[in-house]
Every structure is written in C-alpha cells, then in structure tokens.
Amino acid sequence: MKLTVKEKLSQFLKQFVHDDRVLILINADPDAIASALAVKRLLWRKVQAVTISNINTIDRPDNIAMVELLGIKLIHKDELDDTHFTKKVLVDSQPGHNEFFTQFDFDVVIDHHPDTNCQAVFQDIRPRYGATATILTAYIRAAKIKPSTKLATALILAIKTDTSNFELQTIIEDVRAFQYLFRHSNRHLIRKIEQSELKPEYLKYYKKALDIKRVRKGRVYVSLGPVVNPDICVLIADFFLRVNAIKWSIVCGFHQRKMIVIFRNDGIKKNAGKVAKQGFNNFGSAGGRKSMARAEIPLSELKPRVDYKDDKKLMRWIISRVETKPKTAKVKQKTISN
Ligand SMILES: [Mn+2]
Known part of the structure; x- marks a missing residue:
C-alpha cells in the first residue's frame, strides 16, 4: 500500500524520541547538504541534538561557497565521536554506496538513487526523483513548516544541481518543489553560489x-x-x-x-x-x-x-x-x- 506524504512523515518522526542525539551522515554535495538541513529542521525541538557529518572533503568551489554563504555547520567524520549518537540517518545515499557507511546500522535512509535493498527501519527511496531535496521539500510542506531562507535556498540549489537545471532526470514533483521553494529563497545567494566555479589559484x-x-x-x-x-x-x-x-x-x-x-x-x-x-x-x-x-x-x-x-x-x-x-x-x- 502506498502511503501519503503525511503518513510517511509521521512514520519518519516516530523513529525518534526526545532524548535522541542524531547523526546525519552525508557524502557532501548540494543535494546531500540540503537534505540533511531539512532533516535537521524536521527534528528541531523533537530531539536533543542533530549533527551533520560529511565523509568527504568539500573541495569544489561552488560547494565551499554554499557551505560558507549559507552558514552551514558540518563536522567531518574524522572529527566525530562515534559512540555519542543514539540514532543515525543517511540522506542522498544508501549504505552500500560507500565503504564507510557499511559500519553503521541506519535508522533512517532517504534517497533518490536506485534501490540497493537497504535494511534501515525507516526508508524512503524514490529513484524517479531528480533530487532527494524534492522528497524532503514534500516532508517540510507536510509538516507545515515555513522554510527559512537558508533552508529554501539550499533545497533549490540541490534540485538545480542534481537535475542540471531540469535538463536531466526530472519529474513534475521536482518542478513543483522548485516553484514552492523559490518564493522562500534568496536568488542573489543562489546566483553567487552557482557562479563560484573558480578558486583564486x-x-x-x-x-x-x-x-x-x-x-x-x-x-x-x-x-x-x-x-x-x-x-x-x-x-x-x-x-x-x-x-x-x-x-x-x-x-x-x-x-x-x-x-x-x-x-x-x-x-x-x-x-x-x-x-x-x-x-x-x-x-x-x-x-x-x-x-x-x-x-x-x-x-x-x-x-x-x-x-x-x-x-x-x-x-x-x-x-x-x-x-x-x-x-x-x-x-x-x-x-x-x-
Ligand atoms: Mn542527489
């Protein structure tokens, strides 16, 4: 039976209790970063703490600009204290995608890559979607959260990047998410981040x-x-x-x-x-x-x-x-x- 977004959202929220300290792991790119921010927002005041950790080094100048201009706090995996977390979330990836992920039992996996038969308690994997950010925009809307400029801008960048401005795999949900997010985002920030292709050197x-x-x-x-x-x-x-x-x-x-x-x-x-x-x-x-x-x-x-x-x-x-x-x-x- 296919669940509505509302039902999916309530299932997602049921995975967490108030004392949880949540780790969101990402292989950082715009979609992963934005999706992690959206999960963090969904869990705001519902858990003790949420930490977003990147397993890769962020090297592309546009991704560096995204993190800096939107003031996103990421902690690299090498600086993490693993034992400290009670719940683990993976977005825009599946455990089989990276050797490092295989050591964790994820409670939640939300992704748009082809299904690799992952074992998480809660999973929402939609390979037809252009971006994981589109799935999470639906969650944000279902939760009746008005996205901050920072979150909306990040989610828009994610959709634009992963669909290559709607030239690659795109479904109507991606377009609708874009349309909704646009009015909450800052187009100057979007443009500056997208234009940051070069490093001074x-x-x-x-x-x-x-x-x-x-x-x-x-x-x-x-x-x-x-x-x-x-x-x-x-x-x-x-x-x-x-x-x-x-x-x-x-x-x-x-x-x-x-x-x-x-x-x-x-x-x-x-x-x-x-x-x-x-x-x-x-x-x-x-x-x-x-x-x-x-x-x-x-x-x-x-x-x-x-x-x-x-x-x-x-x-x-x-x-x-x-x-x-x-x-x-x-x-x-x-x-x-x-
Ligand atoms: Mn993606």
Whole structure:
C-alpha cells in the first residue's frame, strides 16, 4: 500500500524520541547538504541534538561557497565521536554506496538513487526523483513548516544541481518543489553560489590557456601542463565553447602521473566520446557522450610516444590523434559530396 506524504512523515518522526542525539551522515554535495538541513529542521525541538557529518572533503568551489554563504555547520567524520549518537540517518545515499557507511546500522535512509535493498527501519527511496531535496521539500510542506531562507535556498540549489537545471532526470514533483521553494529563497545567494566555479589559484591557468591556445578549423587546443586539479581542464574546455566560432575544445593537463584530456563540443552532429576513444583508448581509458568526453593516459604510456614535456610536440601529437579519421569515414564523406 502506498502511503501519503503525511503518513510517511509521521512514520519518519516516530523513529525518534526526545532524548535522541542524531547523526546525519552525508557524502557532501548540494543535494546531500540540503537534505540533511531539512532533516535537521524536521527534528528541531523533537530531539536533543542533530549533527551533520560529511565523509568527504568539500573541495569544489561552488560547494565551499554554499557551505560558507549559507552558514552551514558540518563536522567531518574524522572529527566525530562515534559512540555519542543514539540514532543515525543517511540522506542522498544508501549504505552500500560507500565503504564507510557499511559500519553503521541506519535508522533512517532517504534517497533518490536506485534501490540497493537497504535494511534501515525507516526508508524512503524514490529513484524517479531528480533530487532527494524534492522528497524532503514534500516532508517540510507536510509538516507545515515555513522554510527559512537558508533552508529554501539550499533545497533549490540541490534540485538545480542534481537535475542540471531540469535538463536531466526530472519529474513534475521536482518542478513543483522548485516553484514552492523559490518564493522562500534568496536568488542573489543562489546566483553567487552557482557562479563560484573558480578558486583564486585557478585564474593563472586561464591566462596560460589564452596565451598558448591553438585554434584550427573551429577547434581550440590547449595544453596546460601540470594542474592542481583536473577540474581546471574541464572549466577551461567549457570556457572556450562560449566563443561562438569555437565548435570543439580539447584541453589537456597533467595530474598524478596521468595526462587528462577533456573534450567538449556544441553537440551538433559531433561525437566527443567516439573521438576520444578512437584517439586515445589504446593508451589508457577514454570515452564519454556526444558533447563531452575524457581520456586519461598514464605518463608511462605517453613517454614512448611523445616528448610530453615539450608543450608544442605534445599539442601536435594530440592534434594528430584527434584529427586523423579512419579511412572509411573519408570514403563516406566523398560519396555525400558527389
Ligand atoms: Mn542527489
């Protein structure tokens, strides 16, 4: 029998008693953080204390901005005193998703990933939902709680992030939750957090990219050398696609004894995944979708093939790997033009 949100909410609340000290564990991303805040709000004045603990390090600049600008209190798992908690909650994940989670018996699991047959006493797992935040927005509404600006803003960010602004898996409940939350949120904060893509130390790579880029037939090629984080290659590849004449961007950098190559294109009659595979799968791992792909090649594989420390030689090698088409493709093109 399918329960209404109200019934589900009352079951959820029944899991807790007034003396409980609750631990909410998350693998922190916007959806997990917002969902944890919502659980904390639902339990306000119903339990002794609620602690939100992240098992991962929060490293992405937009996630750092979210935590800082919304004043969210998180305690990293390594700073926790485990024995101190009477109830354990997991949101936006299931116990099987991470080795660290398997040591706990969770009382509550609320998630939107495919059901992994978890054993929690109370569980609400809805794989059709775009975000866990949507499930919790329904709980908040059913509980007749008016969300604070901080909570509404966090929940909106979660829905926007997980659905990629409603371009990915989205159901009408996600849209309705967004619509409801919007009037309680702060759009300036949303925008500032979403815009915080860069760390100050990333700026120097943009300068280098602009200085050394090579543009050929609507394609831009950039070789950044060593990078502190492979995300920088992604940011720069996305950046060049904003130029109207650029149809492809191919950006490589070195990180942890590997060369990372990021492919982006406008998605119109192109296949980045195929290009990445054809060019680089023999030396490492490569693949992706039509408009975005990635290759990772160990330096040990690269060394015998190209003098990778020489930026120009490396760029030429990459161009040759990207632009050499298999012969069959050429024949096909000829037929069409005739
Ligand atoms: Mn999620």
